[in-house]
Amino acid sequence: MNIAFYNHTSDVSGAEISLLLTAKHLKQAKPVLFAPEGELLQRARDHGLETVGIPSYRARLTRNPLLLLLHMLGMLWAGYLFAKQIRKHRMDIIHANSLRAGIMAALFCWMHRLPVVWHVRDNPPNGAIGKAIEQLASTAVSAILCISNSVIQGFDTDKLKNKLYLVHNGVSIREMTPEEKTFHRRNIREQLNTPPQSHVLVIIGQIAPWKRQEDAIRAAHRLIQDGMDVYLWVVGEPKFREENQTYRSSLGQLVENLQLVDRVRFTGFREDVLEICSAADLLLLCSDNEPFGRVIIEAMSQSLPIIATNAGGPREILENGTSGLLYEVGDVEHLAKHAAGLLTYQNLKRDMERIALKRVKEHFTIERTVEKVEAVYQEIVSAQAKNKLKFDKSVGKEVSP
Incomplete structure (x- = not known):
């Protein structure tokens, strides 16, 4: 499997450190990191990971309707550029490293035609924005990885119950003498x-x-x-x-x-x-x-x-x-x-x-985290294969056993 890790920012904080650690320890999948040029991509290259630099837009939640509209347009443009870029690469799954990156990837799933995984590392927003995010997730997202039960509880678990997975962060154990x-x-x-x-x-x-x-x-x-x-x-x-x-x-x-x-x-x-x-x-x-x-x-x-x-x-x-x-x-x-x-x-x-x-x-080891992440990848790939088999049968194609 070729996994497109997508991060909307080049800044490095806990979420980006977790991303790099996960990508580095994958066993059954090959990661490619898509992110704006900057510190994150440089660290990825230092780890020997394949990278692709992309444009991005830093949106902010605001109560000002004009600024909110501007940020939404900026996110749409960034999502379009990402979808355009990813079509040039042979990827199997998009693994978005934040809600913001996930929204950008999901809005253009009609364009890149890849299953999208959201890795949610913050508590999701409430109110109308939260409801809109849940609606998008219910129609355009294959899986939502949540780093704690606290994050899971921030979603409408009835609407998304088949897409929510608990995947705690992991650490690489290095005991010092x-x-x-x-x-x-x-x-x-x-x-x-x-x-x-x-x-x-x-x-x-x-x-x-x-x-x-x-x-x-x-x-x-x-x-x-x-x-x-x-x-x-x-x-x-x-x-x-x-x-x-x-x-x-x-x-x-x-x-x-x-x-x-x-x-x-x-x-x-x-x-x-x-x-x-x-x-x-x-x-x-x-x-x-x-x-x-x-x-x-x-x-x-x-x-x-x-x-x-x-x-x-x-x-x-x-x-x-x-x-x-x-x-x-x-x-x-x-x-x-x-x-x-x-x-x-x-x-x-x-x-x-x-x-x-x-x-x-x-x-809480990184090995346990990666095992759970790759199990989700496998579920998605298996579901796609079953759907393709059903489609091929429905249109009368000969399907190999």
Whole structure:
């Protein structure tokens, strides 16, 4: 099978990292990545993947009807150009890596005539837009891969029940030796001007209001007020929207107001996530309804304990009290209490590290993800073959056994 992976943007975030990892580990299919020129295609080429550069259009949800119309026209044009380009290649399935890419591919299925798979990595929109997306999916999409049950529940499951598949993200397990972990702990702490004996909390991800990095800052402040020697690393950068830039500025102001300038490190985007996990003591995930939380399984693979919000994907990944700790969104007091407990009781922390590593190996490896994805591909190809057989019989063609 030749699979056209379609991504509407060249920017790299968690969704694109998952795409590259999946494409790289396919066993029964050959991937070709279609995306605008930029960082994503360059990373794909570095991985030895075949790529095709295409034009794109960055649409935005807005309440302004004129801007909404403009964005819709832009998406239609991008979808048309993609369909035109893909007809030049011998592909069997289009695997769209987002709802936006999926919409563009599905709207022009009459032109490229290929089955379309949506890989939905965000919670789908509500209201009229959500209903329109579901209607399109019901008529023009062969399968919808959802990264969590939380994402599945965002769809009309009655209308789409035969097209929805749960496919959790997976991580490539790379266990580091104690010597490697010691090296990274020393090296990264030196880079980030953090004492070797201090406790380090880390929050990793795109800087955006719904990621709620301010909760991690306030929790670190409470721990420090209680006399704990704590530093916080905020790993990530604002992308995609102006409001994310504004939010990043507000985080800097919060750090100043709480007099934490010497305790909080804004690192920007980092590619060495596993190494950072090896150098920290706790991972915090404070998001409001995180669709999955890829960084959680990355931290689990390095035996780093996690405290995450009890909403969306994290509660599917973590077993509260054993492989991680959950707290309610925005409850900074409980977040700080959980962190203090794990940093104080080392036996509890070590047990959680061991169980987390075991759980990620059993449930969230990239090999399991790829196995489920390729099973969906096979279902689609088999269904196409059966339909073709029925059609050939109906028009009186001789069909080989």
